[in-house]
Amino acid sequence: VPFGSSRLVREGKDVLLVAWSAAVHLCLAAADELAKDGVAAAVLDLRTLVPLDVAGLIAAVEKSGKVVVVHEAPLTGGFGAEVVATIQQEAFGSLDAPVRRVASRDTPYPPGSLEDHFLPTVRRIVSATRATVAF
């Protein structure tokens, strides 16, 4: 994988899901789910965060103007905030909805039996994406 090179894993005209690592697989499952309702979600895998592929990110954002950022790290202070700040600075004019984030809760990591309440899930991504598309 070249540094600073994102990959558009799935095309979709209605909304862009931005993720990396394990969250990419959740986004792909969420995109399948959304397709059943006729929502075409693109999925961008950032692949490397430092350096960040700003040009690739902005090009993908501009296609639909609606974005959801998903990561497994807790919400507050997560790298998703950096992604959103970059999007608003570089592609403000293209945005048609506020950028949403789906992330882990701002709590200590729970025991395995409670992981699904802590980590982002397909269901949470689908619900955030629907709200973004409907904005």
Add this chain to the structure above:
Amino acid sequence: LIELLGIDGSIRGAAPMTSEQVVDSLRLMLLSRAIDDRLIKLQRMGRVGVYGPVHGQEAAVIGSAMALDPQRDWIVPASREHPAMLRHGLPLMNMFATYMGNFEAAAIPAGVRLLPRQQSIGSQLPHAAGLAWALKLRGVGGVVAVYFGEGASSEGDFHEASNLAGVMRVPLVMLLINNHYAISTPVHRQTAAADLAARAEGYGFPGFVVDGNDLFAVYSTTVDAVDRALAGDGPTLIECRTYRMGFHNTSDNPKEYRDQAELDDAEQRDPIERVRRFATREGIWSAAKEAAAVDEIRSDIEAAQREVEELPRPGAAAIFEHVYETLSPRLQQQRGEALDDARPS
């Protein structure tokens, strides 16, 4: 190397424990092995996440714990010292709840002088040095016993904690459980040092090497260290040389990295067997007493497990508890979302 109890159950000099203490220790050792057996089975059934057995290290863990006063002293454990935690006052049910993922029921009851298990290697050591320093500053008496492995003794936290404990002369007993493997890394690949207890000298306090499979050697060396700490003479490092007879934990397969011959040799030095031989020779233990103890242990374990199984499982709300007295607006919002998401759709 400090040794008191021979493999055949013979003893050098007088036993450092009373008959009652020997029987209590032996019962704890049997309990420890029965817990290993039960929790490994529950893990294989998918009812326990992960478990690291004590198997082989019972004398090191229990001999040291027996030298502590639960009303006065603190234990700061690593991850394989639950028999010491039980002896110090942790109810068996709470221990089972820990491994069965019911973290609310796993809480250490108020007044029990234990810090939680520490899975992250070595990070409990600075906490233990700080706790011991606090006991000294407050003048409340008591000592802190901290457990860690030979792998942890290669980490920065060990050296920082040792230095602080030495210079502040805090009442700390550092129990280095050298089980010869840091997961799969053998001790000779861990360090070039032949003698880990020698590390204490660099920080200005004494270090001792004991046969960690010898209940009496571990106990009497720990008693001396506790006495020194209570007298204001500062920390002691005790390297308990033992052997991890089981796997690192249920995610590990030691056959990948060690020979059967090594395990066979360790079985000859089984820490429980030599106490059993000693106690039998002294007339304070018998096959009938052992059978009764094993029955009692089985029913205690059954009861603890059943109690945990009958408790309500913690739900989504539980992950937001126990950190903040009052949740911030953002956390309140996240809690609301988590509760909504947890409802069946």
